[in-house]
Amino acid sequence: MFVISIVGRPNVGKSSLFNRMVGRREAIVDDFPGVTRDRLYGVATWKDRSFYVVDTGGYLADDTQPMMDGIRQQVQRAISESDAVLLVIDGIEGPTLTDIDVAEVLRRSGKPVVVVVNKIDDDKHEDRTLDGYSLGFSSVFGVSAEHKRNMDDLLDGIVRMLPPVEEKTENETDDEDAEVRVAIVGRPNVGKSSLLNKLVGQERSLVSAIPGTTRDSVDTTLKVEGRVFRLIDTAGLRRKSRVRDDVEYYSFLRTLQAIDRSDVSLLVMDATEPVTDQDKKLAALILEKGKGLVILLNKWDLLKKKDDLGDRMKELVRDEMVFAKHAPVTFVSALTKRGLQKIFQSILEVYDNRKRRISTNVLNRVIRDLLAFDRLPSDRNGRRLNIYYCTQSSVEPPTFVFFVNDASLITIPFENHIENELRGISGFQGSPIRLFWREKSRE
Numbered sequence: 001m002f003v004i005s006i007v008g009r010p011n012v013g014k015s016s017l018f019n020r021m022v023g024r025r026e027a028i029v030d031d032f033p034g035v036t037r038d039r040l041y042g043v044a045t046w047k048d049r050s051f052y053v054v055d056t057g058g059y060l061a062d063d064t065q066p067m068m069d070g071i072r073q074q075v076q077r078a079i080s081e082s083d084a085v086l087l088v089i090d091g092i093e094g095p096t097l098t099d100i101d102v103a104e105v106l107r108r109s110g111k112p113v114v115v116v117v118n119k120i121d122d123d124k125h126e127d128r129t130l131d132g133y134s135l136g137f138s139s140v141f142g143v144s145a146e147h148k149r150n151m152d153d154l155l156d157g158i159v160r161m162l163p164p165v166e167e168k169t170e171n172e173t174d175d176e177d178a179e180v181r182v183a184i185v186g187r188p189n190v191g192k193s194s195l196l197n198k199l200v201g202q203e204r205s206l207v208s209a210i211p212g213t214t215r216d217s218v219d220t221t222l223k224v225e226g227r228v229f230r231l232i233d234t235a236g237l238r239r240k241s242r243v244r245d246d247v248e249y250y251s252f253l254r255t256l257q258a259i260d261r262s263d264v265s266l267l268v269m270d271a272t273e274p275v276t277d278q279d280k281k282l283a284a285l286i287l288e289k290g291k292g293l294v295i296l297l298n299k300w301d302l303l304k305k306k307d308d309l310g311d312r313m314k315e316l317v318r319d320e321m322v323f324a325k326h327a328p329v330t331f332v333s334a335l336t337k338r339g340l341q342k343i344f345q346s347i348l349e350v351y352d353n354r355k356r357r358i359s360t361n362v363l364n365r366v367i368r369d370l371l372a373f374d375r376l377p378s379d380r381n382g383r384r385l386n387i388y389y390c391t392q393s394s395v396e397p398p399t400f401v402f403f404v405n406d407a408s409l410i411t412i413p414f415e416n417h418i419e420n421e422l423r424g425i426s427g428f429q430g431s432p433i434r435l436f437w438r439e440k441s442r443e
Contacts, residue, residue, distance in 0.1 A: 001043070001260050002051040002162050003081065003253065007106075008088035009098045013118040016145040017088060018042065018055035021155070041253055046155040049162055052253060054082065076105065081253070084112040084161055087135070091117040091142060094131045103135040112161055115140040116154065121147055179221075180351050183232045183258040185286070186268035187278050191298040194334035195268060196220065196233045199343065224344045232258045259285065263396075264292035264350050264430070266343070271297040271331065274313065275320040283324045287432040290397045292350035293327040294430055296343065301333040326423060327430045350430030355395045358426055363390045363400070366421055377409045385409040388440055398422075399434040407437040 006014045022042030044053045056077075079085065085106055089099045106113045115132040120142040129142025139157060143150040184192045200220050220231045234255040259265055265286045269279050274297060286293050295317060303309065310331060318325040328346045332339035367387050370376070378384040386405040393401045400422065404410070419433050 001257060002083045003054065003257070004051055004084050004086060004158065005054040005056050005082040006086045006088060007056050007102065009096070009102070012088045012090045013145050014088050015055055017086070017116065017118060017143075018053055020145045020148060020151055021053050041256075044155070046159055049159050051158070051162060052256070054253065079106065079109040079111055082111065084114065084158075086114050086116050087137070088116045088118050089132060089135075091119045091125065091128045091131075094128065095134055099135065103137070107136055113137045113139070114154075114157060114161075117142045118145055120144055121149065179228045179230050180264065180347060181230045181232065181262045182347055183234060183255075183262035183265040183291075184268060185234050185255060185259065185265055185282055187270070187276065187282075190268045190270045191334045192268050193233055195296070195298060195332070195340075196231055198334050198337055198340060199231065227344075227348065229344065229347070232262060234258045256285075259289055259291060262291055263354065264294060264347050266294050266296055266347070267327075268296045268298050271299045271313070272302050275317055280321055283321055283327070287324060290432055290434070292347075292354045292397075292430045293324060293432075294343070294346045294350055295321075295324070295327050295329045297329065297331050298334055300331045300338055301336045326428065346430070353426075353428045354397055354431040356398060356426055356428060356431070357395060358392055358398075358422070360389075360391055362425060363392065366390075366425065367402075370418075370421065377411050377414050379409060383409065385414075393436075397432045397434055398428060399436065401436045401438055403438050403440040405439065407439050410437050 006018055008014055021044040023044070041052055041054050043050055087099070087103060087106060089095055095103075103113075103115075115135055115137050117129045117132040117140065120126060120129055121144045126142060129140060132140035132142070141150060141154040141157060143154050145151070184196055186192050200222055220233070222229055222231070267279065267283055267286065269275065283293060283295070297313060297317075306312075313331070314329050317329050321327075328350065330339055330342050330346055332343065334340075367390055371387065376385040376387070383406060388403045388405070390400055390402045393399050402418075415435055418435060422428070422433060
């Protein structure tokens with residue numbers, strides 16, 4: 001997805017703008033300059049288009065460095081890692097020398113820049129928007145992030161900057177020779193780059209015992225048994241509290257972009273320290289984005305061998321990741337090459353499951369069985385859920401729409417039960433399933 005960073009001097013309203021764009025309060029807003037010290041990212045959606053928004057505020061105000069040097073470092077990082085930049089200035093104060101200095105750095109970059117003149121709270125101050133043109137950019141918007149004023153116009157302008165959506169043709173969707181995009185993700189130092197090197201057969205990624213060696217996402221294309229795979233190696237994702245510098249922060253963001261680009265993600269875990277909280281969050285993130293999931297337990301050679309070790313480890317993974325118990329689990333060793341031959345087989349299985357369709361006749365036969373034998377949800381007044389029919393609306397991931405009498409009667413346990421029923425029909429190993437409920441009268 002497109003990445004847009006919000007830059008500017010302290011206390012011009014960057015965090016308020018960020019919160020308004022992503023639609024929820026994630027950044028702390030205060031009148032004190034430099035309150036935001038962490039990098040925050042969110043996904044903004046406008047008119048069916050989505051893009052990442054990065055709040056870079058807070059770390060400009062560093063008492064240990066001259067302000068101008070700090071601002072230049074921040075802006076340079078935002079430029080190099082973003083597709084476009086929002087330069088926010090204070091509409092009440094107007095452009096300052098600091099704003100002019102930042103604008104000059106941005107202008108030399110050649111990246112698209114939008115000047116956001118913030119704190120234009122009413123019509124009588126609208127003419128202050130014109131001050132933004134003095135910074136030398138043609139795209140200027142006067143807004144009030146706090147009061148949501150003119151935000152629609154700003155978002156319209158951003159959407160016009162986004163690249164056109166690439167639409168798959170029917171032939172491309174069904175072509176067995178289509179490229180399978182695979183993101184390799186996991187915590188630092190679990191062996192992602194070593195695994196990639198062994199799969200490719202050459203030293204494609206720098207391998208080191210120091211966590212976090214890989215900073216950028218690396219693409220490698222190879223053909224296995226007639227199928228083309230694009231493998232995307234990524235930097236390890238740390239806990240948010242451990243993301244300390246700009247390079248690590250944007251590496252984290254590029255990992256999210258790699259997952260966005262993938263059809264299937266390989267979640268690499270350390271077999272000597274499996275299923276950490278960060279592993280769980282990564283698995284949930286992959287499924288939330290609608291991507292296929294294959295779990296790899298690497299460094300299997302370091303474990304003491306026992307007869308039931310594999311069964312116990314699979315049981316541990318499924319108990320700790322109940323939400324991902326449908327994902328295939330493979331034991332591998334990048335060092336000894338154990339299990340590597342099974343990886344591409346698992347990827348293709350999950351890739352195909354993510355494109356799988358169930359006929360409407362089969363679906364509605366399942367619904368009849370549910371109505372006949374299961375106790376459907378009801379409310380205190382005795383109003384009982386009635387399912388009229390179901391259809392699969394799309395694939396990648398498989399998405400099902402149920403037409404019911406009252407969607408408010410749906411409970412989470414019942415949704416889980418329906419998902420299990422659907423997986424019982426077609427498996428869908430490694431693929432998330434989307435369920436939607438639409439109210440429809442019997443007539």
